[in-house]
Structure formats: C-alpha cells, structure tokens
Amino acid sequence: VRLLLVGLGALGQGLLAHLDGLGPRLRDAYGLRARIVAALDTSGAVVRPEGVEPAVLLKAKRSREGLASLQPWYRPGRRALEIIHTVDADAVVEVTPTNILDGEPAMSHIRGALKARRHVVTANKGPIALAMPFLVSLAEEQGVMLRFSGTVGGGTPMLDFARQSLRGDRVVSIAGILNGTTNYILTKMFEGLGFDAALAEAQRLGYAEANPDYDVKGIDAGVKLAILANWAAGATLRVTDVSTRGIEGVSRADVDRARAAGQVIKLVCRYDGGKARVAPEALPLAHPLNVPGPLNAVTYTTEQLGDLTLVGKGAGGRETSAALLRDLIDIHLRTR
Numbered sequence: 001v002r003l004l005l006v007g008l009g010a011l012g013q014g015l016l017a018h019l020d021g022l023g024p025r026l027r028d029a030y031g032l033r034a035r036i037v038a039a040l041d042t043s044g045a046v047v048r049p050e051g052v053e054p055a056v057l058l059k060a061k062r063s064r065e066g067l068a069s070l071q072p073w074y075r076p077g078r079r080a081l082e083i084i085h086t087v088d089a090d091a092v093v094e095v096t097p098t099n100i101l102d103g104e105p106a107m108s109h110i111r112g113a114l115k116a117r118r119h120v121v122t123a124n125k126g127p128i129a130l131a132m133p134f135l136v137s138l139a140e141e142q143g144v145m146l147r148f149s150g151t152v153g154g155g156t157p158m159l160d161f162a163r164q165s166l167r168g169d170r171v172v173s174i175a176g177i178l179n180g181t182t183n184y185i186l187t188k189m190f191e192g193l194g195f196d197a198a199l200a201e202a203q204r205l206g207y208a209e210a211n212p213d214y215d216v217k218g219i220d221a222g223v224k225l226a227i228l229a230n231w232a233a234g235a236t237l238r239v240t241d242v243s244t245r246g247i248e249g250v251s252r253a254d255v256d257r258a259r260a261a262g263q264v265i266k267l268v269c270r271y272d273g274g275k276a277r278v279a280p281e282a283l284p285l286a287h288p289l290n291v292p293g294p295l296n297a298v299t300y301t302t303e304q305l306g307d308l309t310l311v312g313k314g315a316g317g318r319e320t321s322a323a324l325l326r327d328l329i330d331i332h333l334r335t336r
C-alpha cells in the first residue's frame, strides 16, 4: 500500500512508530507492506515514490532541522492538495489538527483525496462531524474507502464495534464518557482537588490544552457524540443539534454532595434515538460508566443484546494511531 501522510504530530508519528515496529507482523499476518511515498507537515513535503522508511521519517521529524534534513526528497512549502494530486498513492492518512467550524484544512484534503480516488484514513473529527454523509457517499461514488475509527474513543474501537460486531442487531440508544480530559478532571475532584487544581494537573500531564475550553465546555464530547450517533445508530445529527453543557459549573461542593449520596459526577453523552445531549450527571458508584482518569467508555443499548459497554483509552498518540493502523489493514484486506 502506497501511503501519503498528511500531518506528522502525535498521531502521524504514532503511526510511523507502529509501521516501524510492526513491519514483519503486518507482512506475515495481513500481507501488508506499507510504503510511505510522501509525508507532510506545515513546513512542506517529503516525496519519494520508492518509499521512505518510517524510522528515517521519524528521526528527521524529531530532529532540529525537521523534514528539511531529508535531502534530496524534501520540497519546502509544498501543500497537501498539490501533493495529493501529483503523487501516486493508494491511501491518504489525514491527521492535521481538528477544526469544527469548517473542517479545514482537513476537509479539502479529504475531499481532494477522495476525488483523486485515493482511500482515506483519518482521526480528524472536523470533516467527519460536519460532513459524514457527503464524504461517505463521495467515497462510494469514487469507488474508494473512507475510514475514521480514531475520531471517537481514540484507540478504543467504538465505531467499528457498533458497525462490525453488532451486525443484524440495532443500536437504539447510546450513553458514553467520550472526553478523557474532563473525565480526568472530575476524577481528581472526586479525590479531593478543586476544579482549578484538577485542570492544572490535567494540563501538566498533557491531557488538557493550554486553552481547555474545547474540552471543558463539552464541545469535544458533543462533536464525538454526533459522529457516534450518526455512525452507530443511523442518526442524522448536526453538531449544533447536540445540546451541550460542560463541567465548568461543577463545584467541589457538587462533587462532595454526590459522593455523600454514593454517587459520582460524570460528563455523560446521551443519544436516546431522538435527542442528543452532553451534560454533567450524578451516577451511582457502581455504574458501568464510572471509569476513572482519562478513560473513555460507551454503553450501546441494542435491540437484541440489551446493554454492552466498551471501556478503553480515549486518546494518546500511540493509542489513537492504532486506530489508523486498523483502518489501513481493513482497507488493504478489502482491496487486495
């Protein structure tokens, strides 16, 4: 599989590390030989049709000079769309930062790649939350595949599980903890910290951004709930249809009161078959969604099986890039 990698941050580098470390296993188990024919960051592109070894790319990206150290393959200032249109590749991996206002630049990268009949793998929530039906049908029209299992749940296969492991059944409602940062903050508050101290610790550990609004106000959770409900339960939600309340109003007193009643406050995402909402809720301590720290969890209520809960790491470069790898293997197995 000839790969074109757009974005070399935590996820792009995580994928390179997997391809480097798992090469023989991918070859023996799946017959997958990944050849990276181009890779881009904001500085430009590295292009080599014969392939650049993942370890070589990783070392260059982590060096002081960055991709510029990869002469003569480095092309400064080149943009992703141009490379997508001019370099022969089978699949494009899109892992640039998420933008939930218009999805850019990922929206153009993904649309351009599908139009050029490249398979696309992404963990970028923006384009998928804003335009899943359009992008899925564009992929179908073009005879290629679009995979985005890392957009919700990080490496935990929440989307794949609903579609592939529940065939013949139907997801009627969803409840989940879909944002690891807020779950970490609430866990620390349950252990006795105030909101500000818990947020500062989340930032120190790299769970929360310097500007934590996107997580704390429940926006990230709402975006993920829209993707999950649309994909797993056939909903047609726009991001703006999700009623969203974050944890900024949750005080230590609220947490202590809940604890005294044998409960814990969680930022819960719910889709009931009609409405979707994100809001803090008090849950019994023994509730399956009472998962600690930065973990994510989802409970699917299905017609045949009742409740099924999946728990796992919801973010992290290594974990989420395992979802990119899973998607690539899936595309490879379906097309070989």
Ligand SMILES: NC(=O)c1ccc[n+]([C@@H]2O[C@H](COP(=O)([O-])OP(=O)(O)OC[C@H]3O[C@@H](n4cnc5c(N)ncnc54)[C@H](OP(=O)(O)O)[C@@H]3O)[C@@H](O)[C@H]2O)c1
Residues within 6 Å of the ligand: 006, 007, 008, 009, 010, 011, 012, 040, 041, 042, 043, 080, 095, 096, 097, 098, 099, 105, 123, 124, 125, 150, 151, 154, 314, 315, 316, 317, 320
């Ligand atoms: N990290 C996670 O745990 C996680 C989990 C789930 C989903 N995601 C999603 O996955 C995506 C990637 O996440 P990340 O953590 O890897 O982000 P990141 O560390 O911020 O890396 C983003 C990468 O994209 C590059 N980039 C930005 N604009 C570009 C452009 N126009 N053309 C080419 N490259 C561009 C950046 O280049 P420079 O290196 O030059 O800055 C950087 O290498 C995001 O959409 C994120 O929301 C991440």
